[in-house]
Amino acid sequence: MGSTRRTAIVAGVLFLVTEVAAIGGLALYRPVLHDTGYVLGSGADTQVFLGALCEFVLALAVTGTGAALYPVLRKRNEGAAIGYVCGRLLEAAVIVVGIINVLSVVTLRRQAEGAASADGSSLVTAGQALVAFHDWTFLFGPNFVLGANTLVLAGLMYTSRLIPRWIAVLGLVGGTMICASATAVLFGVYEQVSAAGSLAALPVFAWEVTLAVRLLAKGFDAGADAA
Structure with a gap:
């Protein structure tokens, strides 16, 4: 097995881990995120700790995807490859800050x-501030950083033909939609966790x-730099 094929497998596994960890973290965090009186109740601390663990795994996997793909991406566009790695590091750092607030x-x-x-x-107010x-x-x-990272990676994949272009187009659509959705949430058009927000996140989920x-099944396309 060549190094490029191993890179594809590692990156594929890490992308799947990000999806599982993200969904698991969001589901397990539900008691603390949706109960305004959590700090005064009996709590579901073990569940929240498991959610924090999922999110920490998510941060590690996010960082790992950038590191795993860098050797392949830099041969196509080194500047964009570095930007993708830095973007993934920023995304992971923001996730870790969120974990600390929940804990x-x-x-x-x-x-x-x-x-x-x-x-x-006062305790309820402090708890709500941390959740906010x-x-x-x-x-x-x-959302925002993920969308930007998706656009960078999908753009690189599209121009270099490392994967079929229809998959890269799905990433370009997904990155655009998640950024647009985040902007809508920022200006109060709808809630972050809502039907509209979930629908906007579906394309980027499908892309990853x-x-x-x-990547797991076939790896990168051979002769990707042709044409």
């Missing part, structure tokens, strides 16, 4: 549980899964 809510709940005279309204911080990191990391399957 801080758990810490706040445990401190309130052990305090004899805690100000409930997480929501903003989610908007800018796995399709790309992963392609």
Whole structure:
């Protein structure tokens, strides 16, 4: 097995890991993100910790995709390849900041549980502020930055013909739609976690899964620099 084929397999596995970890993290975070009184309740701390672990795996896999693909991408366009690696690092960093904020809510709940005279309204306000911080990191990391990274990678794949162009076009559409959706959320057109937001995220999800399957099954196209 050649080094390029190994790169394709590693990148394909990592893209699948990002999808599973992202969905798992969002589902497991549900109690802390949607319960405004979480800091005053009994909590679902173990579930939240598992969600944080999923998100940490997500951050590692996001970084890994950039590192794995760099040797192949730099032969086509070194500047864009470096930009993609840096973009993935930024995306992972923003995800980690979001993890810290969610875990801080758990810490706040445990401190309130052990305090004899805690100000409930102040604790709820502090918890909501931390959740809001997480929501903003989610908007800018796995939405804006993800969209930009997708456009860079799909553009490179399209021009170099490393994969069939229809797959690259799916990435270009997905990156554009997730950025447009994030902009709509930023200006209050609809909520981040909503039917509209989920529909806008489907093309980029389809792109990453399709790309992963392609890389695992067949790798990069031979003679990619031709034409």
